[in-house]
Amino acid sequence: MLAEHQEYVAACEKLEEIVQHVTDNTLERYAMRTLPRHKIGPLEEHLLICSDCRNRLEAEIDIATALHVVATKVREDEGRENGIVARATGVGHQR
Numbered sequence: 298m299l300a301e302h303q304e305y306v307a308a309c310e311k312l313e314e315i316v317q318h319v320t321d322n323t324l325e326r327y328a329m330r331t332l333p334r335h336k337i338g339p340l341e342e343h344l345l346i347c348s349d350c351r352n353r354l355e356a357e358i359d360i361a362t363a364l365h366v367v368a369t370k371v372r373e374d375e376g377r378e379n380g381i382v383a384r385a386t387g388v389g390h391q392r
């Protein structure tokens with residue numbers, strides 16, 4: 298039983314290594330849609346399992362959206378981009 302517990306702890310530590318929290322800088326770039334494509338996949342995977350980072354992202358998106366609206370008003374690819382963000386945060390696509 299002790300061995301099982303140790304295995305469990307080791308597994309958790311390993312998971313934490315893999316699942317590093319997203320940095321503020323990365324979240325900000327993701328919210329601003331300037332994050333390189335190859336970094337988006339791992340980030341979205343992390344967001345799926347980490348509510349902390351989802352909450353942080355939502356705060357970033359609020360800021361980014363406000364800036365985005367002011368800066369560009371209307372953009373053709375708005376719908377597509379919003380789809381990506383909505384998928385990552387669960388905003389707008391719940392049930």
Ligand SMILES: [Zn+2]
Binds near residue numbers: 317318343347349
């Ligand atoms: Zn996280």
